Amino acid sequence: MFKFVVVFACFAALALAAPAPKEEKEIVEILKSEITKNDNGSYQVVYESADGSTREEKATITDEGTEDEALEIKGSYKYINDAGEEVEVFYTAGKNGFVPYGSIINPEITAVAEAAKDLPKYDEDFGKKSN
Numbered sequence: 001m002f003k004f005v006v007v008f009a010c011f012a013a014l015a016l017a018a019p020a021p022k023e024e025k026e027i028v029e030i031l032k033s034e035i036t037k038n039d040n041g042s043y044q045v046v047y048e049s050a051d052g053s054t055r056e057e058k059a060t061i062t063d064e065g066t067e068d069e070a071l072e073i074k075g076s077y078k079y080i081n082d083a084g085e086e087v088e089v090f091y092t093a094g095k096n097g098f099v100p101y102g103s104i105i106n107p108e109i110t111a112v113a114e115a116a117k118d119l120p121k122y123d124e125d126f127g128k129k130s131n
Helices: 002-017 106-114
Strands: 028-037 043-049 053-062 070-080 087-092 099-104 121-125 128-130
Touching: 099 106
Parallel strands: none
Antiparallel strands: 028 043, 043 053, 053 070, 070 087, 087 099, 121 128
């Protein structure tokens, strides 16, 4: 009887130690994928997949050729969440920070990010705030 318990315990331990079968991930077809890069650093990205996910982003150069030259980005992405709902987020990003907008973005986050764009920036070279 004791041998039976030991053998049973060994089989139980092996069963628990065995890796669980891997879940097969669905392969999603890419319907569209375009990237346009320009010599000045600006670019445009468009992406679309069969599961409804999309991404569009356009980056432009502002104040080109000056010390204030910066990359300004406007974009959006969309996907279907686990509840089957379409989620879309819009955003801007650049020298004034990242500002998201969308149904899943808390409006208070968007408002704070929008307000922060007008705050003076800290200048590391001079150790002071600048606009």
